[in-house]
Amino acid sequence: MEIYEFGQRLIREAGDFVRLRMKKDFRIDAKLNPNDLVTDVDRETETYIYDRILEKYPDHHIIGEEGHGTDIEDTEGVLWIVDPIDGTLNFVHQLQNFAVSIGVYIDGRPHCGMILDVMNDHLYHAKAGEGAFKDDIRLAPLEDTDLAHSLVSLNSNWVIKDEIGPAFTKVVKEARSTRSYGSAALDLAFTATGIVSATLFYRLHPWDYAAGMIIISEVGGRTTNLLGEEIDILKKDSILAGNRALHGELVEYFDSDESFIAAHRRAHGEK
Ligand code: IPD
Ligand code: CA
Ligand code: CA
Ligand code: CA
Structure with a gap:
């Protein structure tokens, strides 16, 4: 069985x-701050996926949000990036709207990506070139x-920040309207289906965007950071994904704002 087929079967099993x-009952813990939560279900699901991959492919590498693969520093071989x-x-809070x-x-190089909208049981998936x-479907x-005729998804938390807020605010003002779904992977999947035309984040981790980038x-x-720079799949970065025309239009909003660029460089470094 090919990696792509195995991956689809695995994510449905997950x-x-x-x-x-x-x-059943599960524990909820705070990580870096009181709003950064993790549950037993996050941890156990990551372990489930990790064990299943290594059982089938002992020489593959796996990075997961909840602690697997923290030692991985390069992209040699087959790398699974798991949220x-x-x-x-x-x-x-909702027991739904997660992936x-x-x-x-x-x-x-991108090989395949899979995002399962768990409670609606929809699988968004793609293999590079196919x-x-x-x-x-x-x-x-x-x-x-x-932008004037587009719905874009973004999190309002970024709009109220001092240095980066004004650039996001301009986008909110110019867009037809904004949406916020609370799952970056679903935001990216919804961008791939066109129900929103772009999605923007100031900071995402590889496990948030690794699958969505391939599907888009x-x-x-097109997916880059908010300054229009290519993404390094092992790094945290801002993310801007959408259809090509809107992507180009949105990069202008961020890449022409000196205060935004300076804050972005401090947060994410030079490319
Ligand atoms: C978070 C969600 C959220 C995004 C955050 C992510 P998590 O992932 O994707 O929509 O705004 O930046 O960290 O922690 O729920 O896996
Ligand atoms: Ca998390
Ligand atoms: Ca997570
Ligand atoms: Ca995530």
Whole structure:
């Protein structure tokens, strides 16, 4: 069985695991701050996925949000990048609107990506060069849009920050409207289907965007950081994904704002 087929089967099994596990009690802990939560279900699902991959492919590498692969420093070989539950706050508060996200890179190049909307049981998936799908329906290529006629997804937390807020505020003012779904992986999947035309984040980790980036690329979309720079799959960065015309228009908002650029360089470093 190919990695792509195995990955799809695995992520669906992980979804079954979560749906069963969440019926029982689980512990909720805070990580870096009181709003940064993790549950037993996040940890156990990551371990489930990790064990299944290594059982099948003992020489593959795995990075997961909840602690696996912290020693991985390069992209040689087959690298699985796993977010066991993306949207933990939704999971805790709503028991819905969260995803499992798995991206696979071979020698640093995109191979395949899978995002499971667990409670709606929809699988967004793509293999590099072979198009993208929602379940077994092929996704259409993205159509170009302009900001004035677009829904864009972004988190309001960034709009109220001192140095970076004004650039985000301009986007909010010019867009037709904004949305915020609370799961970066689902924001990216929704961008790939065109129900939002772009999605913007000031800071994401590889496990948040690894799968979504591949799916978006397979529908002809573009993903970079907010300054229009290419993403390094092992690094935290800002993320801007969308159809090509809107992506280009949005980069201008951020890359022409000196205070935003300076804050971004301090947070994410020079490229
Ligand atoms: C978070 C979600 C959220 C995004 C955060 C992520 P987690 O992931 O994707 O939508 O705004 O930046 O950290 O912690 O729920 O896996
Ligand atoms: Ca988290
Ligand atoms: Ca995440
Ligand atoms: Ca997570």
